[in-house]
Amino acid sequence: MLQNQANWLNTLKPNFKILTLKDRLICAVGALLGLGLSSLISWIALNGFNAWYIAPMGASAVLLFAVAASPLAQPWNVVVGNTIAGIIGVSCALWIPNLTIAFSVAVALSIFLMMTTDSLHPPSGAVAITAVLGGGEVHNLGYAFVLYPVLLNSILLLIIAVIFNRFMGKQYPQKAQINTRSADPTALQKVSVQPKDIQQVLAKQTELLDISEYDLQHIILEAQYLADARKPETYTCGDIMTKDVICLYENDEVKDVLAKFKQINLMSLPVVNTQNILIGTLALYDVMECFNREPDMKFAWGNQVQDIMNKKVITVKPDQSIQTLIPYFVERSFNYIPVVENKKLIGIISRADMIAVLNQQLRESGK
Structure with a gap:
């Protein structure tokens, strides 16, 4: 509460x-x-x-x-x-x-x-x-x-x-633009987000934002620099995985599971025990099958996640190349794959994560 x-x-x-x-x-x-x-x-x-x-x-x-x-x-x-x-x-x-x-x-x-x-x-x-x-x-x-x-x-x-x-060393009034030598974009802006891109996005805004275009340029440039410094030559699962994982616990009751599925609008979630060790997955389909099998609705509601979960789980390690995941997402239509280390769940990689990084690689290869 x-x-x-x-x-x-x-x-x-x-x-x-x-x-x-x-x-x-x-x-x-x-x-x-x-x-x-x-x-x-x-x-x-x-x-x-x-x-x-x-x-x-x-x-x-x-x-x-x-x-x-x-x-x-x-x-x-x-x-x-x-x-x-x-x-x-x-x-x-x-x-x-x-x-x-x-x-x-x-x-x-x-x-x-x-x-x-x-x-x-x-x-x-x-x-x-x-x-x-x-x-x-x-x-x-x-x-x-x-x-x-x-x-x-x-x-x-x-x-x-x-x-x-x-x-006190603060710039006031604010400068009009990042590049003080020329009206052109900076060297980094020329190969990433340019001022005209920010202007086009701001032009579509229907709300007044309490941040200047100069500050937006500065923040985006700093973020781009950090992203480029972090970018590896070959992505691993640990590079793109989501660490803040929404999961179910083995002792959760079915009624609580349905509420969580409705809240987050996902069709399947990993299941862990109290030590955060991955022990299975549960899909909304499994919950529906549980209700179909049990003639007594009250008995079905009393089931726990460990009673109806799928214990066979495909997992990957954080140092594994993301190229090895493509068959699971393409041929077997996986929505996500758990990432484990020492049997503990440390993240998940979704189909959206794969699309994002592959799209980035395609853009870079086309330059």
């Missing part, structure tokens, strides 16, 4: 890298300096004016110092996004009497215009609301609110973010 709850909670978490303690502290110190210095300068510049600083800058600081590589944190987004939101917010405050309608319309229009001008900046939504709900001090400013505190705060925080990130 607790395991199921933990798994459910994990589905709510983002697939986000947790930085080291040092990097987290650097981000926090950056936000501290950025907000403190920009607030102090604004206060001095505006002679202690009550609304010298606005809360949305805290949200901007999160982006500028914690995720400076995000497309939403680039200078254009900070300045243009906040400016658009300030103008729309003030306009709605002046022309729409109902506050709820005013700030709702302000945020909606700001989102539309920011996306239209490629200046989406999440904290700008709060800027629009501040313009509507900021009270008398803000309303008395009128459109001057856009210049100060919005634009003043944004520019000061941005300048400090540029200086701080550069001082």
